[in-house]
Amino acid sequence: MKKFIENDEKLSFEEVDVVTTGTCGIMSGTAAILHIGVSEPGEFKKAKAISLNGVPAFPGPCPNELLGSVDLIVYGTKQSINDPNYGGGFLFKDILEGKEINVEVESIEGKKIEATIDIEDISRGEMIGSRMAFKNYTAFTNPSGKEAKSIFSGIPMKGKLNQFSFSGCGEYNPLENDPHQEIINEGKKVLLNGSQGRILGNGTRSTAEKPNLMLSANLLEMDSEYLGGFKTGAGPEIYDTIAIPIPILNEEIFNNLFIRDNDITLPVADIHGRHLPISEISYEEVWKNTDSRPIFVKDTFDPEKNKIAKNSxxxxxxxxxxTINMENCFGCGLCSILTNNKTYKMNLGTVDLDIDNEKHNIPITCRQSDRQRAKKLTSKLKDLILKEIFEL
Ligand code: SF4
Incomplete structure (x- = not known):
């Protein structure tokens, strides 16, 4: 639909039945409720503490007394006690990929129980996102040059006005395409990481001007490609991908879909203070004429010199x-920045910021949203609707 608009092709209300929208980015409010079997019944009374691959979880709310199983809640942002670069988002992906997961339980009577489980041992898993699919984001730069470690950048921001990090899928974002939430509201169906889920309502900190959604879906039916961990300058985070259909029920709903990247503002703030915008651009400036993925230039590869890019x-x-495992690549661009666009080539673009009446051209150094993934899920949703697997 956006291509039709770009090419000035006529598109009438009568011709369009449904438009699928999507977004992919870091969504810190992601958690999962799991029920897992860890031992024979009777081996321990009740879990007091539990961790999965070192990621601490909260046992309960159900006690499962003497059942040998545990109900638990685990956060997508929780850091492993064994590895600072591993957290809940990486754990969810490992579970969905069928990998073995090490579980450690401490019971109320002081017993330690260790078990190795995989997805087959999880009889129920539900993902709940308390704050997902945000409509509005703020981008960040570092005007002072004082190092800032933040979840809003994959690496610490050091230099003065030489790094720029942003999130948001712009014109593909569901809430940008339904600004009055005529369609996207409580009870409606969504595709959350490939699993059919529901909107529970608006999310925490959601307002009419800056809405987001609370979503839920069966974790065990998700596709590992659409979610995972994301290392940041301030610990592990989690990314999710969401697609939402917008049935064209009236002309107003149709007309709202004409929104383009250049209509959507992106405020820019100081990474230190975070809240007060110091400049403003549009999504066209961060997405237009850029590459969605890096290219590996084998001739320039040096395992020692490229260690930082690999580890970052x-x-x-x-x-x-x-080489790059393209299924895991997020298109964030850090590898290109850290190898001066030599070993990993990628055009991330630059932004022109007006700060205190001075113009600054700043390279984009980290993307925390992945439009390619978002578009892939919107296409998948379209297919599922056409095949009548996803019923509107
Ligand atoms: S763009 Fe580079 S650093 Fe970013 S996810 Fe892909 S391979 Fe990793």
Missing amino acids: CPTNAINDNG
């Missing part, structure tokens, strides 16, 4: 031989 990759997508 937020999604661990770089293999030991330098």
Whole structure:
């Protein structure tokens, strides 16, 4: 639909039945409720503490007394006690990929129980996102040059006005395309990481001007490609991908879909203070004429020199031989920045910021949203609707 608009092709209300929208980015409010079997019944009374691959979770609310199983809640942002670069988002992906997960339980009577489980041992898993699919984001730069470690950048922001990090899928974002939430509201169906889920309502901190959604879906039916961990300058985070259909029920709903990147403002703030905008641009400036993925230039690869890029990759997508596991790549651009666009080539673009009446051209150094993934899920949703697997 956006291409039709871009090419000035006529598109009438009568011709369009449904438009699928989507977004992919870091969504810190992601958690999962799991029920897992860890031992034979009777081996322990009740879990007091539990961790999965070192990621601490909260046992309960159900006590499961003497059942040998545990109900638990685990956060997508929770850091592993064994590895500062591993957290809940990486754990969810590992579970969905069928990997073995090490579980450690401490019972109320002081017993330690260790078990190795995989997805087959999880009889029920539900993902709940308390704040997802945000409509509005703020981008960040560092005007003072004082180092800032933040979840809003894959690496610490050091230099003065030489790094720029942003999130948001612009014109594809569901809430941008339904600004009055005529369609996207409580009870409606969504595709959350590939699993059919529901909107529970608006999310925490949601307002009419800056809405977001509370969503829920069966974790065990999700596709591992659409979610995962994301290392940041301030610990592990989690990314999710969401697609939402907008049935064209009236002309107003149709007309709202004409929104483009250049209509959507992106405020820019100081990474230190975070809240007060110091400049403003549009989404066209961050997405237009950029590459969605890097290209690996084998001739320039040096395992020692490229170690930093490999270790800094937020999604661990770089293999030991330098090649990129494209299924894990998020298109964040850090590998290109850290190798001066030599070993990993990618045009991330630059932004022109007006700060205190001075113009600054700043390179984009980290993307925390992935439009390619978002578009892939919107296409998948379209297919599922056409096949009548996803019923509106
Ligand atoms: S763009 Fe580079 S650093 Fe970013 S996820 Fe892909 S391979 Fe990793």
